[in-house]
Amino acid sequence: MALDTDTPLNSLGFAKSPAETRVVVAMSGGVDSSVVAAVLADHGYDVVGVTLQLYDHGAALAKKGACCAGLDIHDARRVAEERGFPHYVLDYENIFKDAVIDEFADSYLAGATPVPCIRCNERVKFKDLLETARDLEADCMATGHYIQRKVGTRGAELHCAEDHARDQSYFLFSTTPEQLDFLRFPLGHLPSKAETRALAAKYGLSVADKPDSQDICFVPNGNYAAVIEKLRPDAAEPGEIVHADGRVLGQHDGIIHYTIGQRRGLGIGGLSDPLYVVRLDVDKRQVIVGPKELLxxxxxxxxxxxxxxxxxxxxxxxxxxxxxxxxxxxxxxxxxxxxxxxxxxxxxxxxxxxxxxxxxxxxxxxxxxxxxxxxxxxxx
Missing domain, CATH: 2.40.30.10 (Translation factors)
Incomplete structure (x- = not known):
């Protein structure tokens, strides 16, 4: 596997041998970050694997197969043992709750549709973990994200992954220039996920056939409302479903059950024309619906x-x-x-x-x- 081919001496862009280049690899326990760690170790880099414990199994509704839950920590540790590099687990539960989970709940209650994966990258992985990597005297930190870092005339640039179907640029836009200087994304140039799994098989990784994680890591089966109700027990206050023209069409059991653009499950059957959620009025506890053109x-x-x-x-x-x-x-x-x-x-x-x-x-x-x-x- 060729990594960055336009760098002077080693594939990560440092003017020294791989053995003298320490790389902290952020390991989620999935196949992508495991392949990154295995390849870099095989190429002779001084690899240190780090996995973040972001929540426990009960308090934050963790689920089997979710990023950085118990099973994934075990899988990351096993890959490190298989490939012969050190691995550490860091307890970031309080940081994750304060920086990601609480804001997710508060944003949802305010009628917004948050994207906690972006905040996790911004406030946890590329902030606190990156600082930990520096404390470990690493030259850089590598992740399994599908995005490319290229060096332009004015420094490091962020580019979409070669495989557009796997591109994760939407979730990494908040990466700062300073962070980009320190980060590496060795999978970004691969043409498909099949290439990643082939490398996992080549290195005999125990996670080679592990399914990709789905949904937000702390939201089982995509049921946002259930998570909000657990985090904020008084969140589901009833209110009115109102047409954009002012007509009251029905009642709802809480704004948290609705998102902008939603059509199904509105609880207002019997109408001839399809209606969509066009706005959420938190102060009045109203779900405003209307025809598609209002979206x-x-x-x-x-x-x-x-x-x-x-x-x-x-x-x-x-x-x-x-x-x-x-x-x-x-x-x-x-x-x-x-x-x-x-x-x-x-x-x-x-x-x-x-x-x-x-x-x-x-x-x-x-x-x-x-x-x-x-x-x-x-x-x-």
Missing amino acids: ATRTIPIREINWLGDVPLTSRLEWHISVKVRSTRPPRDAILRPLTETTATVELFDPEEGVSPGQACVFYETGGSRIFGGGWIWRG
Whole structure:
């Protein structure tokens, strides 16, 4: 497996031998990070595996097969033993709860649709774990994310993965330039996940056939409402389902059971035309529904922007880029108009349906692979 081929002496870009290059590998217990650790160890690097224990099995609704739950910690440790490098487990439960889980619950209660995986990368893996890697005197930290780090004329750049079906750029837009200098993503250039599994088989890893994790790690079966009710027992307050024209159509058992763009399970059967959730009014405890055309959004307010361009965001009045407002949708052409260094408005060339506060808006080079950062969608 060739890693970065455009670096001077070793494949990770350091002017010394692999044996003199210490790499902390963030190991989730899955096949991707296990392959990264095994390959780097095979290439002679001084590998140190680190796994974060992010929650216990009961308090945060952990589930079998979820990232950094008990079984995965066991799997990561086993891979380290198989390949002969040290492995440590760090208890980050309190950090994860404060930085990720609590905000997830509070955002959901505020009518937003949060993306906790982004906050986990931003506030835990690429912040506290990265600092731990520095404390271990590592030269860099490697992860199993499908994204590419390339060195441009002005330093490290973030680029989409070669395999667009596996690309994780939407979840990594908040990676700062300083973090990018220290991070490495050895799987980003692979053409498919099949290549990763082939490498796992080649190295005889016990996780070679392990299924990919699904859903948010602390949300069993994608049931957000059940998690919120456990974390915030008084969250499910009843209220009205109201048509956008003001008509009261029914009652609901809590706004936490609804998301922007939802059509099914509204509890208002018997109507001739399909209706969608178009807005959530937390203060009035109302779920506002209406026809599909009310979901169309052209102008999106963005805040907490992390900018990865070569020149300052505010050095131009507008940027012609492409954006993603959901991880599963392709980038759309747009104009980014900065307001400050961290706030802007995005104007989509074609309206997007179901844009929701709490989701990320990620900026891409139009027609290219580079990521220029992104920010968080809010009400304005």
